Structures are given as C-alpha cells and as structure tokens.
Amino acid sequence: MSAALLYALTGAALFAIGLAGLLLQPHLLRKILAFNILGSGVFLILVGLGQRDGTIDPVPQAMVLTGIVVAIAATALALALARQLLDLTGQMRLPEDRSDAEPVDD
Amino acid sequence: MTPALAFDLLLIAALLWSAARALTTADVFRAVVLFIVFGLLMALAWARLGAPDIALAEAAIGAGLTGALLLDAVGHLRAKQREPEQ
Amino acid sequence: MKAWRTALTALLCAGLALALGAAMLALPGFAVRLPGQVAANLDDSGVAHPVTAVLLNFRGYDTLLEVAVLLLALLGVFALSLHGSGHARPSAPAHPVLQTLARLLAPLMVLVAGYLLWIGAHAPGGAFQAGAVLAAAGVLLRLAGLLPAWAQPGRLLRGGLALGLLVFLAVAAAALAQGSLLQYPLAYAGPLILLVEAGLTLSIGLTLAGLYLASAGWRQ
Numbered sequence: 183m184s185a186a187l188l189y190a191l192t193g194a195a196l197f198a199i200g201l202a203g204l205l206l207q208p209h210l211l212r213k214i215l216a217f218n219i220l221g222s223g224v225f226l227i228l229v230g231l232g233q234r235d236g237t238i239d240p241v242p243q244a245m246v247l248t249g250i251v252v253a254i255a256a257t258a259l260a261l262a263l264a265r266q267l268l269d270l271t272g273q274m275r276l277p278e279d280r281s282d283a284e285p286v287d288d
Numbered sequence: 289m290t291p292a293l294a295f296d297l298l299l300i301a302a303l304l305w306s307a308a309r310a311l312t313t314a315d316v317f318r319a320v321v322l323f324i325v326f327g328l329l330m331a332l333a334w335a336r337l338g339a340p341d342i343a344l345a346e347a348a349i350g351a352g353l354t355g356a357l358l359l360d361a362v363g364h365l366r367a368k369q370r371e372p373e374q
Numbered sequence: 375m376k377a378w379r380t381a382l383t384a385l386l387c388a389g390l391a392l393a394l395g396a397a398m399l400a401l402p403g404f405a406v407r408l409p410g411q412v413a414a415n416l417d418d419s420g421v422a423h424p425v426t427a428v429l430l431n432f433r434g435y436d437t438l439l440e441v442a443v444l445l446l447a448l449l450g451v452f453a454l455s456l457h458g459s460g461h462a463r464p465s466a467p468a469h470p471v472l473q474t475l476a477r478l479l480a481p482l483m484v485l486v487a488g489y490l491l492w493i494g495a496h497a498p499g500g501a502f503q504a505g506a507v508l509a510a511a512g513v514l515l516r517l518a519g520l521l522p523a524w525a526q527p528g529r530l531l532r533g534g535l536a537l538g539l540l541v542f543l544a545v546a547a548a549a550l551a552q553g554s555l556l557q558y559p560l561a562y563a564g565p566l567i568l569l570v571e572a573g574l575t576l577s578i579g580l581t582l583a584g585l586y587l588a589s590a591g592w593r594q
Contacts (some may be wrong), residue, residue, distance in 0.1 A: 185292070185293070185296050185336065185337075186337060187398065187399075188296055188297075188300065189296075189300070189333060189336070189337055190398055191395050191398060191399075192300045192303060192304065192333075194391050194394035194395045194398065195304055195391050195395075196303065196304070196307055197390075197391065197394065198387040198388060198390055198391030198394075199304070199307050199308055199311065199387075200307070200311075201387050201390070202311075202383060202384050202387040203311035203312075205383050205387075206380055206383055206384070207311060209316065211316055211319075211320075211358070211361060211362070211365065212311060212316070212319060214358075215310055215311060215319060215320070215323050215358070216311055218323070218350075218354065219307045219310065219311070219323075219326065222307075222326075222330055222350075225342075226330075226333065227394075227398075229334075229337055229339060229342070230337065231398060231401070232408070233337065233338070234398075234401075235403070235404065237409050238338040238339075238409065239408055239409045240408075240409065240412050240424035240425045240427070240428050241408045241409075241412065241428050241432075241433070243339045243341060243342055243425050243428075244341075244425050244428035244429040244433060244436075245433070245436065246339075246342050247341055247342055247345055247425065247429065247502055248429070248436050248437060248440045248502075250342065250345050250346060250349055250350060250502075251345070251349065251440060251444060251502055251578070251582075252440055252443055252444070253350075254349050254350070254353055254354050254357075254582065254585070255443060255444045255446075255447035255448070255581075255585065256447065257354055257357060257358075258357055258447060258448075258451055258585035258586075258589065259447045259450045259451055261357055261358070261361045261589065262450065262451045262454040262455065262588075262589050263454065264361070265361060265364055265454075265589065266454050268364070268365060268368055269368075272368070274365060339425075340498035341425045341498045341499070341500065341502075341503070344490075344498060344499070344503045344506075345502050345503050345506060348503060348506035348507060348510060349502075349506045349582070352506070352510055352513075353506065353509055353510065353513065353582055353585075353586065356513050356517075356586055357585065357586055357589070360586070360589065361589075
C-alpha cells in the first residue's frame with residue numbers, strides 16, 4: 183500500500199468524523215469546524231487517490247488548492263451568519279436544536 | 289517498518305486525534321485551538337504527499353486565516369455571553 | 375431517545391467511512407494518466423510549474439469561477455455586517471511591541487507575496503499563496519490596531535477587490551478572438567498568466583483580508 187493511499191484512507195476517516203460532528207453537534211461554531219474537517223477529508227481523498235500509484239499528480243493538487251480558498255470563503259460567510267444569529271437570538275444554535283434552552287428575546 | 293511509514297502513521301494518528309478532539313472538547317476556545325493544530329498537521333500531510341503548493345496554502349489559509357476568523361468569532365461569542373442582554 | 379439517535383448517527387458515519395475505505399482499496403488502476411498529459415503539454419502552457427499550469431491554463435475555468443465565488447462570499451459578509459449593528463468600534467490600542475513588530479513585518483510580508491507570485495511560474499508558489507500572505511499582513515495590521523475595520527469599503531478598495539476577476543475575464547475574452555475561451559496564444563501565454571496572477575494576488579489578498587476585516591470590525 184502506498185503512502186498516498188494511506189492518506190486517502192485517513193481522508194475517509196476524517197470525512198466520517200466531520201460528518202458525525204456536523205450532524206451531532208448543536209453549537210454552530212462546532213458545526214463550522216466539523217464542516218472544515220469534512221472538507222479536509224475530501225481534499226485528502228482527492229489527492230491521495232490521484233497519487234495512489236506513487237506518481238505526483240498536479241491536477242488534483244490544483245483543484246484542492248482552489249478548494250481550500252473556497253472553503254475559507256464559505257467558512258467566513260458561515261461565521262458571519264452564525265454571528266448574526268447570535269446577535270438576534272443570543273444563541274449560536276439552530277432553532278430545532280434549542281429544545282433544552284429557553285429562547286432569549288430582546 | 290521504515291522511518292517514513294512510522295512518521296506517516298504517527299501523523300495520521302495525530303490528525304485523527306486532533307480532529308476528533310476539536311469536535312468533542314467542551315470548551316469552544318480549546319476546540320478552535322485544536323482545529324488550528326489540525327490545520328498545521330494537514331500542512332505536514334500535504335508536504336508528505338509531495339504537494340508543497342497545498343502545504344503553503346494550508347499553513348497560511350487553513351491554519352492562519354481560518355484560525356484568526358474563528359478566534360475572532362469566539363471572542364465575539366464570549367463578549368456576548370458576558371453581557372447577555374443590554 | 376437522544377442517546378439512541380446519537381449512537382445510530384455515529385454508527386452510520388463509521389459504516390460510511392468503512393465503505394469508502396473498502397471502495398478505495400478495490401479501485402482498479404488508472405484509465406487515464408493525467409500527470410503524463412500535463413508533463414507532455416507543459417511546454418505549451420507558458421509556465422514551468424505543473425500546478426500553476428493546471429490552475430491558470432489547463433483548468434483556468436476552475437480558477438475563474440473560484441475568484442467569483444470568493445467575491446460573492448465577501449459580498450455576503452458585507453451584506454450581513456451592514457445589516458447588523460453596523461458601526462465599527464475602534465479597536466483598543468495594541469501593545470507597542472506588537473505595533474512595532476507589525477510595522478516591521480508587514481512590508482516584509484508584501485515582499486514575500488511578490489516573491490511567491492513571481493516564483494509560481496517555475497516552483498511551488500503562485501497567486502493563492504501570495505494572496506494568502508498579503509491577507510495575513512492585513513490581519514496582522516488589524517490586530518495591531520493600525521488598520522481600520524471595513525464598515526464601508528471605498529471606491530478604490532472595491533476596484534481592488536474586483537480587479538483580479540476583471541483582468542481574468544478580460545484576458546479570457548481577448549483569447550476568445552483567437553478561438554476559444556481561456557486558450558492563451560502560445561507566444562504570450564507566460565506574460566498573460568503572470569498578468570492574471572498579479573491581478574489575482576491583489577484581489578485574493580484584499581478579499582481574504584476583507585473577510586476578516588469586515589467581520590472583525592463589526593461589534594455591538
């Protein structure tokens with residue numbers, strides 16, 4: 183097994199960890215972290231699988247480079263939305279995850 | 289086991305550990321710090337995969353700028369929690 | 375009920391990871407050899423570094439659309455911060471050591487960004503890394519309290535934000551006269567890519583810094 187394939191398998195594990203965090207964590211900041219970890223897993227799979235025979239492949243590398251920049255743009259937008267929600271409701275949770283806490287009204 | 293393989297396995301273990309801890313630790317600030325650690329480890333992984341371009345970008349963007357954004361959000365969250373209603 | 379659902383979700387995610395891993399191990403060999411094709415056409419791309427060749431030439435569409443996405447995300451952040459409580463609070467004066475450090479580091483970072491942009495043609499580096507370093511300089515200056523938050527970007531700043539996309543679009547459209555979109559004429563491929571990358575560096579740097587500056591300046 184090549185090292186690249188090993189990293190691709192790690193990517194699959196990271197994808198699963200990120201997905202579980204995205205689904206299970208009610209806190210929006212953690213959901214954003216989980217989304218980023220999920221994305222990193224996808225990037226590792228993309229590059230790792232492309233290089234599984236040991237030769238370096240610039241095509242997936244270039245695509246991942248684009249992906250990283252898009253990921254930070256998405257993260258910044260998500261953080262701005264979460265911040266807006268915090269300013270409006272006083273909480274960083276989605277309404278359906280708020281069953282255990284009383285809503286804060288101004 | 290060759291040294292390279294040992295390093296890969298160690299790095300992979302550290303990646304999985306920091307990712308899992310970043311999502312499960314109770315304190316949000318600590319979670320963000322662990323995520324920055326995860327980003328730096330990812331940069332190492334890219335270097336191991338022969339992708340110095342991505343390693344550079346990941347270290348600057350994934351760990352640096354995302355970390356700054358997240359820490360700022362944590363600061364905002366804490367300031368908000370300290371004075372809940374004005 | 376809740377613990378049961380959590381356990382089920384975790385189990386399903388673990389199963390997904392195992393299925394993904396099994397699928398990866400069972401993959402057949404490559405049908406198309408991309409690295410070979412890139413190497414074969416590298417001489418026609420105008421640059422000597424394969425990743426830059428893919429980014430700016432072979433798969434220029436991706437990069438073009440990506441810059442547009444980046445700009446849209448920034449517009450979204452701006453819209454939210456304007457809609458929010460608005461006025462930027464002046465940040466507390468930073469420690470003088472941090473201020474001095476930022477004053478010393480910022481010009482060096484601009485220099486590094488220029489180096490990364492130039493070296494991208496034949497070694498690891500390029501517009502994205504250079505833009506990221508520029509943005510980091512902006513964030514550092516902001517943290518040292520030397521840069522105001524962007525409550526309302528002025529006309530010049532807006533021009534800088536759009537410059538990369540506009541230059542890229544202009545080059546792509548000019549290549550249209552030659553035949554197809556983003557197909558650079560062979561003789562000018564190198565200089566054209568450098569031109570596009572220079573515009574992209576400035577815009578990516580400003581946009582990434584703006585993503586931080588727009589939200590960091592927005593406090594109640």
